[in-house]
Amino acid sequence: MSAWHAVRPCWTEADEFDVEIIVREKRAAEGLTRLERVLVARGLTERQVPGDEIARIVGVSPRTVWRWRSEGFRQAA
DSSP states (O other): OOHHHHTOHHHHOOOHHHHHHHHHHTOOOSSOOHHHHHHHHHHHHHTTOOHHHHHHHHTSOHHHHHHHHHTTTGGGO
16 A cells, blocks of 8 residues: 555545445445445455446446456555
């Protein structure tokens, strides 16, 4: 993670319990941090959920999901 990301709470804080519930139930959620969005997208990708559906659930564009996948979800590292 870059130094820029490390100093911003939205990239360093994630509620693992919330992330797991969203991944398991595949329901849309608002108020996620950026890190939580990436973690949810990664979890849904592992469950073979289509990119368009992931985008709807985490509240981003399908292109963002495609970019996260192509980068190997590095934002969550």
